[in-house]
Every structure is written in structure tokens, then in C-alpha cells.
Amino acid sequence: MSVEEKPLNFLEQIIKKDLAEGACKKLVTRFPPEPNGYLHIGHAKSICLNFGLAETFGGECNLRFDDTNPAKEEMEYVEAIKKDVEWLGYRWAGEVRYASSYFDTLYSWAQHLVETGKAYVCDLSADEAREYRGTLTEPGKNSPYRERSAAENLSLLEGMKCGEFDEGSRVLRAKIDMSSGNINLRDPILYRIRKQHHHQTGDKWCIYPTYDFAHGQEDAIEGITHSICTLEFADHRPLYEWLIENLPVPAKPKQYEFGRLNLNYTVTSKRKLKQLVDEGHVDGWDDPRMPTIAGYRRRGYSPAALRKFCEMIGVTKSDGVVDVAMLEHAIRDDLDKNAPRAMCVINPLKVVLTNYPEDKTERLTAPGHPNRDDLPARELPFGREVYIEADDFREEANKKYKRLVIGKRVRLRSAYVIEADEAIKNAAGEIVEVRARIIEGTVGNDPEDGVKPKGVIQWVAAHECANFTVNLYDRLFNDVAPDAGGKDFLSCINPDSLVVKTNCKGEVGLSATTPGQGFQFEREGYFCRDLDDSKLVFNRTISLRDTFVG
RNA sequence: UGGGGCGUCGCCAAGUGGUAAGGCAACGGGUUUUGAUCCCGUCAUUCGUAGGUUCGAGUCCUUCCGCCCCAGCCA
Numbered sequence: 001m002s003v004e005e006k007p008l009n010f011l012e013q014i015i016k017k018d019l020a021e022g023a024c025k026k027l028v029t030r031f032p033p034e035p036n037g038y039l040h041i042g043h044a045k046s047i048c049l050n051f052g053l054a055e056t057f058g059g060e061c062n063l064r065f066d067d068t069n070p071a072k073e074e075m076e077y078v079e080a081i082k083k084d085v086e087w088l089g090y091r092w093a094g095e096v097r098y099a100s101s102y103f104d105t106l107y108s109w110a111q112h113l114v115e116t117g118k119a120y121v122c123d124l125s126a127d128e129a130r131e132y133r134g135t136l137t138e139p140g141k142n143s144p145y146r147e148r149s150a151a152e153n154l155s156l157l158e159g160m161k162c163g164e165f166d167e168g169s170r171v172l173r174a175k176i177d178m179s180s181g182n183i184n185l186r187d188p189i190l191y192r193i194r195k196q197h198h199h200q201t202g203d204k205w206c207i208y209p210t211y212d213f214a215h216g217q218e219d220a221i222e223g224i225t226h227s228i229c230t231l232e233f234a235d236h237r238p239l240y241e242w243l244i245e246n247l248p249v250p251a252k253p254k255q256y257e258f259g260r261l262n263l264n265y266t267v268t269s270k271r272k273l274k275q276l277v278d279e280g281h282v283d284g285w286d287d288p289r290m291p292t293i294a295g296y297r298r299r300g301y302s303p304a305a306l307r308k309f310c311e312m313i314g315v316t317k318s319d320g321v322v323d324v325a326m327l328e329h330a331i332r333d334d335l336d337k338n339a340p341r342a343m344c345v346i347n348p349l350k351v352v353l354t355n356y357p358e359d360k361t362e363r364l365t366a367p368g369h370p371n372r373d374d375l376p377a378r379e380l381p382f383g384r385e386v387y388i389e390a391d392d393f394r395e396e397a398n399k400k401y402k403r404l405v406i407g408k409r410v411r412l413r414s415a416y417v418i419e420a421d422e423a424i425k426n427a428a429g430e431i432v433e434v435r436a437r438i439i440e441g442t443v444g445n446d447p448e449d450g451v452k453p454k455g456v457i458q459w460v461a462a463h464e465c466a467n468f469t470v471n472l473y474d475r476l477f478n479d480v481a482p483d484a485g486g487k488d489f490l491s492c493i494n495p496d497s498l499v500v501k502t503n504c505k506g507e508v509g510l511s512a513t514t515p516g517q518g519f520q521f522e523r524e525g526y527f528c529r530d531l532d533d534s535k536l537v538f539n540r541t542i543s544l545r546d547t548f549v550g
Numbered sequence: 551u552g553g554g555g556c557g558u559c560g561c562c563a564a565g566u567g568g569u570a571a572g573g574c575a576a577c578g579g580g581u582u583u584u585g586a587u588c589c590c591g592u593c594a595u596u597c598g599u600a601g602g603u604u605c606g607a608g609u610c611c612u613u614c615c616g617c618c619c620c621a622g623c624c625a
Binding site for chain 1 (some may be wrong): 588618
């Protein structure tokens with residue numbers, strides 16, 4: 001048997017080579033989120049990449065919070081992020097790391113840069129600094145504070161640290177090149193004054209390092225060998241390397257960039273997701289319509305499906321837009337193989353089986369899964385009155401319609417074949433009940449007269465069933481690219497992204513379920529019990545694929 | 551007009567000078583007590599463009615075109 005080998009992505013190729021040549025003895029990666037929001041599907045890609053690489057190459061992956069900006073970060077987010085990473089099935093090496101725990105070292109390295117004449121305290125205001133920086137096509141000008149002595153810089157830096165100056169009045173900058181074509185090299189800011197409470201360090205600091213001064217140094221401290229980030233940081237790599245070269249760091253990590261995930265019909269911007277939450281367009285970060293990991297969890301997606309999806313989309317340096325159909329395929333594929341089957345009627349229509357005794361109840365059985373006998377069979381009570389889906393009955397229909405029609409037959413799944421006789425209507429002319437008959441001897445068998453039913457529909461016994469609410473979720477945005485162009489993404493919200501059905505009937509077993517449990521409601525889709533267990537509610541994870549045309 | 555990155559099927563993506571993998575979607579057909587699943591089949595003479603090198607180019611060189619990112623004391 002020849003097994004096709006999965007081709008290596010560009011990062012795997014680099015790592016394989018580094019390991020083979022001894023450029024690196026053991027792979028160490030890290031997933032470095034900023035705790036300023038919940039993780040979304042794009043982060044899932046990064047998590048699968050970093051932890052996955054460590055897994056396949058026998059290395060390690062750290063979880064490190066890049067908490068250098070106390071103004072935007074909160075403890076709630078660090079807890080949520082840890083939970084999401086674990087839920088996806090990954091274990092980080094050792095304890096959780098925090099950039100903030102390296103603040104002392106970072107400060108001493110800032111002093112080192114000042115002492116070696118490679119950094120200075122600059123008194124330009126933010127506006128002035130912007131003017132001095134130049135533009136994309138014009139070089140910048142040197143700050144008038146650029147040539148301060150090391151001694152003066154040292155004392156000014158100390159003053160900044162001790163809270164002697166106001167926020168925004170001074171910053172520490174690296175002395176590199178104000179005329180560089182790469183704007184990140186035009187004397188980038190290393191430290192800024194922020195008199196804010198930090199969730200980890202409290203009020204110890206009133207200066208905080210910028211991303212650029214923190215990230216590479218954190219990597220070096222942790223012995224990260226391959227620091228993987230998204231494309232927009234490629235411009236920062238020269239600065240990353242400059243700092244590593246000019247600081248007494250214990251290791252020399254290397255940065256690599258890959259293309260972040262974009263999904264159509266989806267917004268993957270923390271800022272916009274936060275806006276959806278803050279303005280109440282959705283019911284929190286874990287609303288099942290949110291592309292957050294917490295949202296997918298509540299929606300009924302499995303960690304395996306998310307990981308499979310991340311594997312399917314690949315890792316490259318091009319930034320494309322993945323079709324959300326791929327994600328939907330991943331979850332359908334997983335749930336089809338693993339979700340136990342059950343029957344549910346969302347819009348109940350009563351069917352009275354006129355030739356079935358009123359006081360009789362049969363105990364029928366149905367398989368837990370059509371092609372897995374390891375899942376336990378279900379017991380289904382059957383009686384004179386059953387509910388079927390309103391859509392599964394028509395008084396008359398064309399040949400393509402394979403459900404119940406007056407004078408025609410249909411099979412009740414795992415039960416009898418029935419034949420409809422009459423539709424009972426109310427004063428408004430709406431069908432409120434169907435009169436039908438069972439065909440004797442058709443449980444497990446075709447009708448003896450040879451007239452086979454054209455279709456199969458789901459049903460629920462009226463006298464013994466579970467009553468519950470179903471949340472029919474659909475995509476949050478109608479627009480294929482709500483995130484694109486200058487358009488207002490809020491105006492792209494799908495007004496029918498949630499349809500609540502309160503009068504649903506399901507087979508009895510469904511009332512004995514636990515939160516999070518998932519099922520395929522046959523012919524409807526995949527559903528899971530909501531995480532809030534105070535009521536019986538099922539969330540639709542995804543509908544069944546529907547290729548019926550006509 | 552500066553710097554960085556990217557252009558292979560509708561979408562994602564292999565390909566690393568030897569004659570265009572795979573997945574998703576779509577479309578045919580078969581099986582089916584889920585219009586699901588499953589199975590079988592179709593789906594790039596061509597790799598943004600124009601030249602060049604070579605016996606041979608998606609892969610090398612040059613030209614042009616297009617798209618993305620950068621002027622936060624955000625990450």
C-alpha cells in the first residue's frame with residue numbers, strides 16, 4: 001500500500017532543515033496572544049500551527065501572554081484564552097508565561113542600550129514625533145533630543161520609571177536610522193509612560209515596553225527557536241533582529257511570517273468582534289454565531305473539526321480568503337461520523353393514525369447511528385398520534401416531492417409506512433391535523449402489496465416526547481466580505497441569523513441529555529444541547545448538506 | 551514616488567528545471583428506511599503579463615500588470 005505523504009509547508013521545511021543541520025537541537029515555539037479579547041478562528045490557525053509544529057517535531061510550545069499594554073488587557077481574557085487553548089486539545093510547556101514577568105530584565109536591557117549609545121529619551125510629543133518621522137516616500141528628521149548623553153538618558157529613563165513625568169511627555173527610542181525606507185527603523189519607540197494598573201504587575205510600573213521592544217526579547221528569554229507570526233510583522237523583522245544583535249540576550253530566535261486566516265462571510269478582527277459584543281448585536285463573546293473559539297464551542301463544533309479545518313487550509317505566505325464552506329465541511333464530516341442520531345420535529349403537525357388503537361403504545365427501536373453499531377440503539381414509543389414536520393406534508397404535490405401527500409405513502413423512519421387520507425383545517429384554512437393510516441406489518445418491512453413509499457420522514461410520538469426550544473443559527477453576515485472595503489460591517493448583519501423555535505418536539509431520550517451533548521436530528525442537521533442547563537434548549541450547529549434541486 | 555510580501559482551477563493548496571498532486575465547491579451516475587453519509591465519474595494543454603536562457607521553464611533571468619501590509623507612545 002502506498003501512502004501519499006502529506007507535503008510539508010514552508011515552515012515545516014525550514015524546521016526540518018534546521019533540525020537536520022543542527023542549527024537547532026530542539027524546536028521551541030510559542031503562541032503569544034494579547035489578552036485583549038477572546039480568541040477567534042484565526043487564532044485557532046496560529047495555535048494549531050505553533051502547537052502542531054512542536055508536536056510533530058518533538059519540541060515544545062509555550063503559552064505566553066503578550067501583556068505589554070495594560071490599557072486594553074483584562075484578566076477575563078487571560079482565563080478565556082487558557083480555556084480555549086486547552087479545549088482545542090493542546091498542552092503548553094511548563095507554566096503559562098507573561099511578558100510582564102520579564103519587565104525587570106527588559107528594563108535593564110533598555111539601560112544597556114542607553115549605555116551603549118543605542119537608545120535615547122525623546123521629549124517630542126506624539127504629534128511632533130509623527131512629523132519628524134517623515135512619510136512613506138520622504139525620510140524622517142532626527143529628533144533634537146537624539147544626541148543626549150548616556151548619563152542624561154539614564155537619569156531621564158529612571159525618572160520615567162519612577163513616575164516623575166506625565167504620560168506622553170517622553171519616550172525611550174532606539175537610535176537607528178531616521179531615513180530608512182522601513183519606517184520601523186526610524187528610531188522606534190521602546191518604552192512609553194502609562195500610569196495604569198496592570199492585571200499582573202499591579203501598580204509596579206508606570207512605563208511599559210512596546211511590542212517591538214518586548215516580543216523578540218521574550219522569545220530569547222524563553223529559548224524560542226522559531227518565532228512565528230503573521231505577515232504584517234514582516235516589516236518588523238529587521239528591528240527584531242537589530243534588538244537581538246544589540247542586547248545581551250541568552251539566545252537568538254528567528255522570526256518567520258505566515259498569512260493570517262481570512263474567512264468569507266466572517267469578520268475576524270478583534271476590534272469588530274468586541275464591537276459586536278459591546279453593542280449587543282450578539283449575546284456575548286461565546287454567542288454561537290461568533291467566529292470565536294468559545295462561540296464555536298457553544299455552537300457545537302468539536303476541537304477535532306477545528307483542527308481538521310486548520311490542517312485543510314494549509315500554511316503559506318499568501319493571504320487569501322478561505323471559503324467558509326470548508327469549515328462547514330470539517331464539522332459536518334466529524335459530526336456525521338460521530339454524532340448519535342435522534343428525531344426532532346421543529347414545526348409540529350399532528351398526524352392521527354385512525355386505524356391504530358387509542359390506548360396502544362409500541363416500543364420500537366432505532367439504531368444510534370446508521371453505520372456504527374457501537375452507538376446504543378434508541379427505544380421509540382409509538383402511538384396513535386404522532387407529530388411530523390409541517391413541511392413534510394402536502395395535500396398534493398409533484399413527482400419530485402418524496403414526503404407525505406394525500407392518497408400517498410411515506411415511511412415514518414424506523415417505524416411504519418403510513419398513508420394519508422385527509423387534511424383537517426381551521427377556520428383560516430390552515431392545515432392543523434392530518435388523518436392517516438398505518439400499513440400493517442411495515443415495521444422493518446416493505447408493504448406486502450408492493451406499493452413502496454417514495455420517502456422517509458422523521459416523527460415523534462405525541463403522547464411521549466420531549467418538548468424544547470431550538471435555536472436555528474445561520475451565518476451572522478449576509479455579505480461575502482463584511483470586513484472588506486470601506487463598508488459598514490454592521491449593515492451586513494443577517495437579520496435571520498437566529499430563529500428561535502419554542503414548540504419543538506423530540507424523541508423522549510432528548511430530555512435526559514447533558515449540556516454540550518451533540519446529535520444529528522435526522523433530516524434536519526446537527527444540534528447540541530446548550531451549555532446553559534437551566535432549560536432544555538438545542539442549538540443548531542449546522543444543517544445537513546442539501547443537494548435537492550427542484 | 552519609499553520599504554516589505556504575494557500572484558498555480560470559483561476557493562484553499564502541492565510543485566524546489568523533466569512535461570500541472572490533493573481538498574472544498576460544482577456537475578453527472580450508483581447505493582441508501584436521513585433529498586444525509588458512502589461509492590464512481592467529470593472539472594487547469596496551462597501556472598498574472600510579455601520577452602529571454604535551455605534539448606526541456608509553473609520552476610532560472612528581464613519587463614510590465616495586479617493585490618496585500620507599513621507613516622500607533624496598538625499588537
